[in-house]
Amino acid sequence: MSARPGALRAWLDASRLASQPSIALPLLLGQLVGARAAGRPLDVGTLAAVQLFGLLDQLFIVYANDVADQETDRRNRTATPFSGGSRVLVEGRLSPRAIGAAAVVCAAALVAVSAALAAALATAAAPLLVLLAIAALLLLWAYSYPPLRLSYRGGGELLQMVGVGAVLPLYGYIAQGGDPARFPFALLAFLLPSHLGCAIATALPDEPSDRASGKRTLPVRVGGERAARCVVLLNGLSLVLAPVGLGAVGLSPGAGLLAPAAAALVVLLARPAPPGSRLLLVRVAAAGAATLSLVGSTVIALAAR
Template sequence: MPSQSYLALPLLLGQVVAVRMEGRALDLGTLVAVQLFGVLDQLFIVYANDWADQETDRHNRTATLFSGGSRVLVEGRLSARALGRAALVCAGALLAVSVGLAVTRGAPLLVPLAMAALALLWAYSYPPLRLSYRGGGELLQMVGVAGVLPLYGYVAQGGEPGRFPWALVALLLPTHLACSIATALPDEPSDRETGKLTLPARVGGERAAWGIVALNGLTLALAPWGLGAVGLSAGTGLLVPAVATLAVVLVRPAPPGSRLIQVRVAAAIIATLATVSLPLLGLWGS
């Protein structure tokens, strides 16, 4: 469950943005249902990805807490059939939650957004697109986490789609792309061996690390505009993602399989989660 924070915070941010912009109280029942959607979506992603990547994971000798799959299929702790069924159950459950929310909240847009979340994972891991193996998988992760999830939370809490602050999404997109690249860093050897075209596998870990820094730098540059879209200003809190971003390249050498690669990935994750947390905390306290 370590990756649940990637989904939970953007969903919560979208909800808080909605209630602040609409001037209403946070509906607690909706809050619980939306965060349940996030748990089901995350489990669907993990189960379906493990099923699709089982051959690649068998070649992986550098897996970490942040990457390499859950290893349950590789270690024979579950069958592929059981994991596939679990993925389908979670997909059905998250659609059911979305239909229920769409009806009770009068927000039909939630159903296509849920279907988009499922479609992004399918395009990421499964034929005919299978973009994680052809290049572009990181972009799909970015769109899902930084775009679909905040909008889902926003609409669920009664936000008007036409007033959604896209500038805030523009702020979040680069850092989430950086995070998706970072979590692929430890898997570089097995990804290259099996033809999975992640950015680290294509350009190497050190070049990818500098790409992470550049993307987070873009997010920091966009911060005044993105935060201003929701009535916030850029403050000293941005030092947290800035320092974490510097750590990505200062922690070196960090080859796959080393302890330092885990520190590097953790630093990139902290930079992204801190960036999401800043507007969330700012709006929550306003």
């Protein structure tokens, strides 16, 4: 009887559901913009299906990454809730075969959900949902798996930025009936720098094991403090671009930008923060909060209109 609760806990840990907001919010943002562009309220059924796609995508990402990075994760002595994998493979609580099979099931399911959404939408743009779902899978493949394995060669942070900051909002936008030709790309230009900063920040705690494994993240290439300054500068760029990005969807900068600005300031001030320190945990959490609050405040402003 005790094995079943232990297995459930292992799967919950492997699923890393705390990372779901980073997927759910960009999808919700895209849906709000799409519904507004289509001149109608959010379709609740579509909303549920899109967020289900997001859950499956997030699970696919964490499962597939655990399998791909298990050797690097074994070397990691500075893992945090934000980085270093789920540890279930390192600790032997689940097998690579089980996690890999779960990743394949999630990949197939998210494509199936996208195909069903496309069939229900029945517009000229609807097939793009399936293509975007496949693009999400390919981005992870290019990030973690041979022959590209860009997270080890440099550029992994850029792939994360594109996947979370561009593919997901566009997916939500099309699902709610938005015309791709009228998509407000200035909104993405406003948000993408902060997404890139968040991707860089999550690599900060893993710098020692990444260096030992030959994984060329930005913290490995330039050092943790310089990478942290890049995170702050990227969030500052997002704030500078806020009038243009928000204006593209009929919004104006307001008090909602105070939270990401304050969080970015914490990233700058939380130092010295070597891997394994509490201050680094604060720094990474602040970088994540800067991005989530930036997207979240935009979602709230759109929902309130």
